[in-house]
Amino acid sequence: MEVEKKISAVSSFRLTSRFFYALLIVIGIFILGFAFPWMKIAGIFSTLALSTLVLFETLFLYTGKPAIVAVRNTGKVLSLGDENNITIEVSNTRKSRYFISLYDEIPYQFQLRDFEMVLSLKPKETQLLKYSLRPVTRGEYHFGYINIIFSANFQLISRRIQCAEPQMVKVVPSIIQMKKYELIALARISTMSGIKKLRRIGHSYEFEQIKNYSQGDDIRSINWKATARKDSLMVNQYQDERSQQVYMIIDKSRNMHMPFNGLSLLDYSINTSLVLSNIALLKHDKTGLITYSHRIGTTLPAEKSTNQLKKILHALYAEKPQNLEGNYDLLYRSVKNVIKSRSLIMLFLNFESSYAMERALPILQKINKQHLLVVMIFENTELKTYTHQKAEFVSDIYAQTIALKLSMEKKQIVSKLRKYGIQTILSRPEDLSINVVNKYLELKAKGLI
Secondary structure, three states: OOOEEOOOHHHHEEEOHHHHHHHHHHHHHHHHOOOOOHHHHHHHHHHHHHHHHHHHHHHHHHOOOOOEEEEEEOOOEEEOOOOEEEEEEEEEOOOOOEEEEEEEOOOHHHOOOOOOEEEEEOOOOEEEEEEEEOOOOOEEEEEOOEEEEEEOOOOOEEEEEEEOOOEEEEEEOOHHHHHHHHHHHHOOOOOOOOOOOOOOOOOOOEEEEEEEOOOOOOHHHEOHHHHHHHOOOEEEEEEOOOOOEEEEEEEOOHHHOOEEOOEEHHHHHHHHHHHHHHHHHHOOOEEEEEEEOOOEEEEEEEEOOOOHHHHHHHHHHHOOOOOOOOOHHHHHHHHHHHOOOOOEEEEEOOOOOHHHHHHHHHHHHHHHHHOEEEEEEEOOHHHHHHHOOOOOOHHHHHHHHHHHHHHHHHHHHHHHHHHOOOEEEEEOHHHHHHHHHHHHHHHHHOOOO
C-alpha cells in the first residue's frame, strides 16, 4: 500500500552539501572583495542567484502531490536462517529527474545501522530495489517507515518523506528449506545435489500398476502372464507403503543452545523437523511432534490431515529453549502414552560427553525396542576447525589436544549407540536437513517403516 506519513515542512527540509559548497564560494567572493572592490558586486549577484535557486527548488519540491512513492514487500513470513529477499518499489510520479537516498527502518534484531540505498529516478520511472535479511531467531520482527530524502536537478536542498506503513512480520521455521527439499518426495530416485541415489531393496506389499519394463527395473518384478499377453516385458510396479507414523522429537534443554553460524542447535532441529514433516506427508505418511526438556512441551499425535503441517509449523514457531537438563524418564513415559503403534522416531538431541549419553542410553534402548529410533547428534564444527589450526604456543597445543579429545569422544558416543542397535546420525548443523532426509528415504527404500 502506498502510504505517506505527513511530516512538517520545517522538519523535512534539508540543506545539502552542494548548498554549503556554493555558500563557501559566495563567502570567498566577498572576502576577495576587500582586495578587489568590484568583486563585491559579483558577491551580491552570486548571493541573489543562490537564493533564487534555493527558493525555486523549495517551491518545486513542496508543491503538489508527493513526487516519490515507495512500497515495501516482505512476504507474509520470513524463513529462519535463510536469506529472505525484501523488495522496495520506488516510483517517480512527476516529469522531472530526482536524486534519492532511501533508508528502510529494519527490525532492531538485525542491528543494521548503516542501511542506505542511493539512486536516481528519471521522469515517470519506477525502480525495484532488493536486499536480503537473514533472521537467526524466531518471533515477531517490526519494520518501520521507509525514509526517503530526495532532491531535484540543482540538489541544493532536499526533502524528507516517510512512505509505507510499519508492519510486523513473523520469522517462522524455514519455509524456504521446506520447499527446497519438497521435490525429493516427488521422485523415487532423486537427482538433486546432495541427495543420495538409493537402490530400492525389495518392495512394499502395496501394488500400484503393471507397466512396460524399462532399464533399471527389478527383473524379479516381471509379470510373466502380462508379458505373454503383450508380447513385451511387463513388470509389476509397487508403491511405498503408506500411513506409517513418523514422529519428530526435539530436545529443548540447555545442550541445544549452542550457536553455529548464528543459529542454535534447537533452531537447526526445528527447521529440519519442518522439512521432514512436509516430505513425510507428501509420501502419505503420518507425522507427529513431541518436544521436551525438564518437562514435556508440545505433543501433536501423528496425522496426515491437510492442516497437519500447519499445526506443526505453528507449534515449532512457539517453541522456546529451556535452561535445565532433559528428563529422559519423562520422555519415555510421554512416548509410551502418545505413540501407541510402532513408528519411526527422529530424535534430535546433543551429547557433549559420554557420561550424558550413558544416562540416556537405557531410555533410548527401551524406545528402540518398541519403535524404529534414529538419533541425530551434532558435530561440533568449531572444535574440528580449531584442531586443524597451526599451533604457535604450548598453550595452543594443549587446547588443541583437548579439542581433539572432545571430537573423538563424540565419535565414540555415536559408535556406542550403533553398537546397541540404535541408528545414529552424526551431522554438521548446516547439513542436518539433507542427512535426515537421506535417512528417511533410505529407511523407506529398505522397507523398514
